[in-house]
Amino acid sequence: MSLINKMLQDLDARGTPEGRGDAAGIRSVPERERGLPRALVFGGAAGLTAAAIALGWVYLKRPPVPPVLVNVASNPVPVPVPVPVAVAPAPVASALAAEPKPAFQAEEAAPVPARVRSAEVRRITEKAVKPAAAPVLKTPVPAASERILDGKQVTPQQRVENEYRRALAQLQDGRVSDAMLALQQTLQLDPRHQGARETLVRLLLEAQRPDEAARQLQLSLALDPKQPAQAMMLARLQLDKANGGAAALDTLMRSLPYAADSGEYQAFLAGVLQREQRYREASEHYQLALQAAPDNSVWWMGLGIALQADNHPAQARQAYERAKSLQTLSPQLQAFVERKLVQLTASPAK
Template sequence: MSLINKMLQDLDARSKDGHGQGADTGGIRPVPERERGLPRAVVFGGAAGLTAIAIALGWIYWKRPEVPPVLVNVAQAPVPVPVSVPTPVPVRVPVVAAAPEPAVVPQPEPMVEAAPAAAAPMAREFKASEPRRVAPKPVTVAAVKPVPVVVEKIIEGKQVTPQQSIDNTYRRALGDLQDGRVDDAMNGLQRTLQRDPRHQGARETLVRLLLEAQRPDEAVRQLQQSLALDPKQPAQAMMLARLQLDRSGGGAAALDTLKRSLPFAGEHLDYRAFLAGVLQREQHYREAAEQYQLALQSAPDNSVWWMGLGIALQADNQAVQAKAAFERAKALQTLSPQLQAFVERKLVQLAGAGK
């Protein structure tokens, strides 16, 4: 402003020297109006223009610091994106919102246009780094999932076969029996037989407990089921035959039971002697004598079986052979006093019949 004032004062001084002070005009002629300097209006107009330009430049200077915050916001916008936003699309939103503010002045436009270019590398960095942050998650989950399965297998221990499970049930039943829990033991034995009907240890133990509990009918059913599955069990056949003999008219059933298992008796001498006694009871004397003789071939010192042979032979009207059998039984001296007296009476009876 001082420069403009000085210029105006110089112009005013020159004007006074030419018109108001009566200078020597002898050799000087007046300058025509058109040859004089610029009019004052032009000078003042130029001064006003320079003033406007200075004001505009000052306004631009003071407004420039407001632009960088827009750029900083654009550059900083992607920082929180990896936490919540998977794509860089929202990065451009601050630029669009801030664009109208610098539109008044043309100069800042290149700076505003450069903001997306500066943000683009950051967006590319985010895209490049995003797989490194996200990809490990499924890998970690996939690696953790199989762990509980392995632990469960270790806790379970070795696999148990069906037969081992059945044997475990049988042993638990025996344990209950040893502890005096008879009902629990019987239930455990029944569960064992439901899973394995051919489990002979469980079957025989259950039959014994049923007989001790005075439940012979259930014991008979258990033995019949067992022999129906496997008739190669002479011991169970003998037990069933004894139970059947205790029933009224059960002799025929007992005889049928023993005959079905006879082919599997082999050298079971007690089985043959028991069959002979049932045959004798059912009045099959000759067959009874044959079974006694087969048994005595392997056990010639059994006085009871000699006595049984004598009874069968006497009933079959073979008195001579019967007398010889009774004499052998008496001579062994192993009979009880009652049986010894019985044999002596038979011998007297046969001696009287021979006369």
């Protein structure tokens, strides 16, 4: 208000008669030479003063307006529609973690133009959702038929052989129980592994566990009957049972088609048939066996027994004489053959 008061005082001083400036050698300007009348000048000054007072009043009485604070973090960020990608989400998380996060404070934030703010938010969002292309490591995935062992791919067959070798190593170290468990594990992986099956059967027989050995042989022959040696082993175990001849014959007959050229198999089958008093069939299989080994004195003796029981004494005498002449029988069997020859000589020939 001091500026306005001074203006009013100056105007008032200039308008008084003492202030016209008639003295000091300054000539008064005639009334007609002045550009504006004095009343008009005072009126204009009064109007300016009133306008200044009104503007000052409005300026001083207006309510304080708080500063407009813009928080970029509070603005909604347009999130693009997720696009399926072939890479794992780990790189996205890494990009988000690596992107510096601006810390906005409401008290310190300055107004940011909307256009700049939108561009910055879009840049951050696109960079987080679509990170730079990262190299995709194509690690070879083992097939379903393979496993990883000590960093190497192992096929099922290699696993079987590894387990079998482990069983043999344990057996060599005298750890029979552990070896039997490893052999059973080998057979679980490959039931047709004959080496593991035969080794396990032998260990079971040595441990006086014939029933378990017979069960292992039956499982093996059920999977593959083309195993004459196992069929003969199972038949021997079955013959040790009461009335086990029928079971032994059934076992041998099922594997016979795969042992037609085996003299040993034919002779063993002939002996079981003879035990079951099926002498004619027994003599036939003895003759088949002797075709493979004509100098086997024991088989000639067996043929003589079958022929004599089947009422063929002449043919039986010939078989006994052949067995005796080979001179390969044990003393007990040699004496047995001689007694049979005496019987056949004393009885009338048919």
